[in-house]
Amino acid sequence: MNFDKVGIVAQREFLATVKRKSYLVVTFGMPFFVSLYVGLVAILPTLFINQSSSRNKEIGVVDLAGVIVPEEMERMARGEDSDELRQAAEKIEKIAGPRAGMAANLLKDVTAPVRFRTFAAKDEGVKALVAGDIERLYVVPADWMTSGGIESYQSEDAGFSFARGRTRDSLGQLLNRSLMAGRVPHELRPRLENPISNTASEAYTVRKNGEVSTFNPIERVARFAIPGIFSLMFLLSVMISSGYLLQGVAEEKENRVIEIILSSVRPHQLLFGKLLGLGAAGLLQLIVWIAVGTMAVSLLAAAALAMLDFKLFAGCLLFFILGFLMLGSLMTGTGALGTNARESQQLATIWSMLTIMPPAFTWMGILDSPTGTLARILGWFPLTAPITMMLRLGTGKVPWWDVLVSIVILCGGVFVALRVSGGLFRLGLLMYGKRPTLREVIRQLRHA
Amino acid sequence: MPTLSFVHLKKTYTATIATDDVSFDVRSGEVFGLLGPNGAGKSTLLRMLMDILVPDEGSIVLDGQPVTRAERDRIGYLPEERGLYRKEKVIDVLIYFGMLKGLSRADAKARALEGLVRFELGEMAQRRTDQMSKGQQQKVQIIGTLLHEPSILVMDEPFTGLDPINTVLVKDLLRERSRKGAIVILSTHQMPLVEELCDRVAMIDHGKLVLYGDLEEIRRGHGEASVLVDAAGPLEGVPGVVRTAPAGRHTRAFLAPGTRPRDLLATLAGRGIAVDHFEVMRTPLEEIFVATVRARTGAASVPPPVPVAAGPGGGVR
Numbered sequence: 001m002n003f004d005k006v007g008i009v010a011q012r013e014f015l016a017t018v019k020r021k022s023y024l025v026v027t028f029g030m031p032f033f034v035s036l037y038v039g040l041v042a043i044l045p046t047l048f049i050n051q052s053s054s055r056n057k058e059i060g061v062v063d064l065a066g067v068i069v070p071e072e073m074e075r076m077a078r079g080e081d082s083d084e085l086r087q088a089a090e091k092i093e094k095i096a097g098p099r100a101g102m103a104a105n106l107l108k109d110v111t112a113p114v115r116f117r118t119f120a121a122k123d124e125g126v127k128a129l130v131a132g133d134i135e136r137l138y139v140v141p142a143d144w145m146t147s148g149g150i151e152s153y154q155s156e157d158a159g160f161s162f163a164r165g166r167t168r169d170s171l172g173q174l175l176n177r178s179l180m181a182g183r184v185p186h187e188l189r190p191r192l193e194n195p196i197s198n199t200a201s202e203a204y205t206v207r208k209n210g211e212v213s214t215f216n217p218i219e220r221v222a223r224f225a226i227p228g229i230f231s232l233m234f235l236l237s238v239m240i241s242s243g244y245l246l247q248g249v250a251e252e253k254e255n256r257v258i259e260i261i262l263s264s265v266r267p268h269q270l271l272f273g274k275l276l277g278l279g280a281a282g283l284l285q286l287i288v289w290i291a292v293g294t295m296a297v298s299l300l301a302a303a304a305l306a307m308l309d310f311k312l313f314a315g316c317l318l319f320f321i322l323g324f325l326m327l328g329s330l331m332t333g334t335g336a337l338g339t340n341a342r343e344s345q346q347l348a349t350i351w352s353m354l355t356i357m358p359p360a361f362t363w364m365g366i367l368d369s370p371t372g373t374l375a376r377i378l379g380w381f382p383l384t385a386p387i388t389m390m391l392r393l394g395t396g397k398v399p400w401w402d403v404l405v406s407i408v409i410l411c412g413g414v415f416v417a418l419r420v421s422g423g424l425f426r427l428g429l430l431m432y433g434k435r436p437t438l439r440e441v442i443r444q445l446r447h448a
Numbered sequence: 449m450p451t452l453s454f455v456h457l458k459k460t461y462t463a464t465i466a467t468d469d470v471s472f473d474v475r476s477g478e479v480f481g482l483l484g485p486n487g488a489g490k491s492t493l494l495r496m497l498m499d500i501l502v503p504d505e506g507s508i509v510l511d512g513q514p515v516t517r518a519e520r521d522r523i524g525y526l527p528e529e530r531g532l533y534r535k536e537k538v539i540d541v542l543i544y545f546g547m548l549k550g551l552s553r554a555d556a557k558a559r560a561l562e563g564l565v566r567f568e569l570g571e572m573a574q575r576r577t578d579q580m581s582k583g584q585q586q587k588v589q590i591i592g593t594l595l596h597e598p599s600i601l602v603m604d605e606p607f608t609g610l611d612p613i614n615t616v617l618v619k620d621l622l623r624e625r626s627r628k629g630a631i632v633i634l635s636t637h638q639m640p641l642v643e644e645l646c647d648r649v650a651m652i653d654h655g656k657l658v659l660y661g662d663l664e665e666i667r668r669g670h671g672e673a674s675v676l677v678d679a680a681g682p683l684e685g686v687p688g689v690v691r692t693a694p695a696g697r698h699t700r701a702f703l704a705p706g707t708r709p710r711d712l713l714a715t716l717a718g719r720g721i722a723v724d725h726f727e728v729m730r731t732p733l734e735e736i737f738v739a740t741v742r743a744r745t746g747a748a749s750v751p752p753p754v755p756v757a758a759g760p761g762g763g764v765r
Contacts, residue, residue, distance in 0.1 A: 005548060008544070008547045008548060009548075012544050016533070020535075251533075251534075255531040255532065255533060255534060256529045256530050256531030257530070257532055257533055259495075259500065259527040259529050259530065260525070260526075260530055260531075260545065260589070261548065262498070262500045263498040263500065263520075263523070263525040263527070264521070264545070264548035264549055265548055266499075426500065
């Protein structure tokens, strides 16, 4: 292949695309609109939650079993013996300050101490519920000690609240503590309530050579985040770039400039050059979005992850590039057969479906058994290989030869895809306003 | 003297035969006319030359050797279906075309500017192509075809959309290229231009080569000899005249085989018929073209009309 011409095509396609007004507007306007949108979405619920938090949070309790100890109830209302979740929430608020927005408010809402109010009889409690004095009413029946069942009442217009599950847990805790009160020594109580403390626990990783090291949760995250980020980038860049590719092809067909170009370059050179140039334009757009937009953190995170596990990063990058060339060329080749942009897009979608669907439906199986038959078949089949192999690499359990087989097959796939698509491209590009018949397509494929 | 040969070329689409065993040669230093009605297969032939289409059978050779990639880069091709990138500067489009033909950016730019000046578009270099008239765009396409000074120049209907002044400019250009030893192929159905420019022609109809050879010889082999006469008496019944037909202010007299124009003139003088105008008619190519196509469509199974043998590999195949 004459790479000089591929380079000339790639350069032109890149420059012609990035200089377009529509490209600039989308590239730089998108982060602005997304920020605006995210801002609105984040601020509105925060206001709403603030309102809901200020609402009456008292929970009514009717203790027919006579087990609740009032002192324990008061201690809970004061927030003593606070649990780990609440400790974490307090820590976050201390670091992030009151402007932490929706997340802090949510945590506050979820972890705020539940205040109980006792009623002598169920009727009184129901009246208070109807009057809106309490948010919920629990009745602990007389046979609670033997049955363990409780009754729960709420008004019919009760809205959704994150705190609902928590009030039930708090009632359980109150009953638990009331049972322990006076019977269990005070120092045993934290362990009885929380036998394994997460904050005080340690985890270790035992390596194959027997070396023991402290379990590093970030390393663990990296193993899944790198393939995850790459898979996402892969999908996004293919979607963005294929849009440009199909648009470019449709324009050249419409402008009637294609025959002049094809008299100077071979169809697969043109296709390859377009892929490189427009792929670069698409990737640049993606990077701008990530860097300028609210996702700036994730770019830094990706860089940090690259340092954490370079081999995995490089592997994912390789599958990303090969996958892009494969899918991009097939989409463009098929897209060239369409008579207009919409038809081209529809034809091209077939390939993205074939690439994305199988791993999307089976990713749990792939992660669960990365050397299993399913994972291996999807990892070696060129279309599904990019995403599958990124996922498999993340598990760190795939032997090197397995990865090599996949790379070799995928390289072969890219070569075939470029030839075949070049042929389809040639066939489709010269058909102005009409679609080639299936027989013509098959004949062209035989030539390729 | 390099010769480009189309050898037994066959190309079929699903239902139609685009070219059927077509062979002819084009020599350097001549302007070669490729003629034929719409859909005859001319563009298919040219696309096969450019390797845009692959022939089912046959080949295209340059001096007996298959045309290489590098030699294809020496071809300047102006297709019938042509256009320019819209919303891009004229100079940028031309530089791109030039670079694809192997020129450096600087060379491409210099030659593009030179070409623009020659076609009186010097100030248009920085303009966007979609801000130009159709004729101006046409000129830019022609400049793009000539940037790399092609040794083989292939132009498919280059005169469509050009005003008379620019038509002259392009005609001069074609002549200039052929004088410099280039192989020039002009595909068109504007017969007067072919008569004016071409030394030899090939005519394709329904994918088949029906006429091929030296233009003068084709003329001689086809059509009846005739003269334009403005005479004081009737020409019907005059010995040597087969029939007559009005032709503007004159009468066109078709001569019997073997009768020379001077014989008729002598007969008229002998009969005392005063003659104000006497002009020997060359059979217009258009007439030969129409007659040939009609003869073929009228009798599809009958072999093509009078074969004309001329030049290497000449004649109808």
